[in-house]
Amino acid sequence: MKLYVTLVKGAFMENIVYVFSVFFTLVGNLLYIVLVFFLWKGIYGNEESIHGMTFNEVFVYLALASSILVLFHNFTDWVMANQIRDGSIIIYLLKPLSYRTQLMTHALGFALFNALLITIPSLVVILIVFHSSIPIGFNVVLFPISLACAFVLSFIFDYMIGLTAFYTESIWGISTAKDVIVALLSGALIPLQFFPDNLQHILLLLPFQAIYYIPLHIITGTGLQWLDYVQLIGTQLFWVGVFIIVSGLFYRTAIRVLTVNGG
Numbered sequence: 001m002k003l004y005v006t007l008v009k010g011a012f013m014e015n016i017v018y019v020f021s022v023f024f025t026l027v028g029n030l031l032y033i034v035l036v037f038f039l040w041k042g043i044y045g046n047e048e049s050i051h052g053m054t055f056n057e058v059f060v061y062l063a064l065a066s067s068i069l070v071l072f073h074n075f076t077d078w079v080m081a082n083q084i085r086d087g088s089i090i091i092y093l094l095k096p097l098s099y100r101t102q103l104m105t106h107a108l109g110f111a112l113f114n115a116l117l118i119t120i121p122s123l124v125v126i127l128i129v130f131h132s133s134i135p136i137g138f139n140v141v142l143f144p145i146s147l148a149c150a151f152v153l154s155f156i157f158d159y160m161i162g163l164t165a166f167y168t169e170s171i172w173g174i175s176t177a178k179d180v181i182v183a184l185l186s187g188a189l190i191p192l193q194f195f196p197d198n199l200q201h202i203l204l205l206l207p208f209q210a211i212y213y214i215p216l217h218i219i220t221g222t223g224l225q226w227l228d229y230v231q232l233i234g235t236q237l238f239w240v241g242v243f244i245i246v247s248g249l250f251y252r253t254a255i256r257v258l259t260v261n262g263g
Helices: 002-044 055-072 076-086 089-093 099-129 138-163 172-185 197-203 213-220 226-257
Strands: none
Touching: 002 055, 002 099, 055 099, 055 138, 055 213, 076 089, 076 099, 076 138, 076 172, 089 099, 099 138, 099 226, 138 172, 138 213, 138 226, 213 226
């Protein structure tokens, strides 16, 4: 455990040199939150509820979604592609720790750094400046668990995209497509409740909902019972288990075709 803590701490400290980048990311996120507030304020008008969600629920949902998006955006896929391009990946493959675990600790350190300097300040702005509120109950206790599951699943998605670099070396198109697909189909840009019923049923069967919709639904939803929470987090755990297995099998196949040109 001490080894993992050290690796996470190292990744956290590594990001201090990017403090100006973090500052501008925070400013950009706050501007997005302001845009979301006035856009959805105009959409709601005098309506108290649309598709079963009040304006406060939608605003907190989308504002938190943008902050979590920053939290999860740790560039794991790009790190892997760059390591293949410059040949440094061989150093990580020779270490007595699985390659996926090394990347996971780096991503966790990056996420903790972003949480401290971007996500938490954004949450303070959401609650204090915009006078928004979050339901207080079991959701507050279960939200961190759901968020942790979502982080692991988001990391595995990035990791699998990074594994495609073992074949292509360039992942720009694949990574960009992944970001768009996940943001749209996971409910990060628009709550799933606002999709047509037929499409909504399909999206609830896909793994993308487990990254953003489920944790955001847990923290902002009202009227949820224990059985609902168990079902939501159970869905996340199911997809995490599935993609851990799939990514492991993908790695075993991809490592056989890896060509290191740098060094």
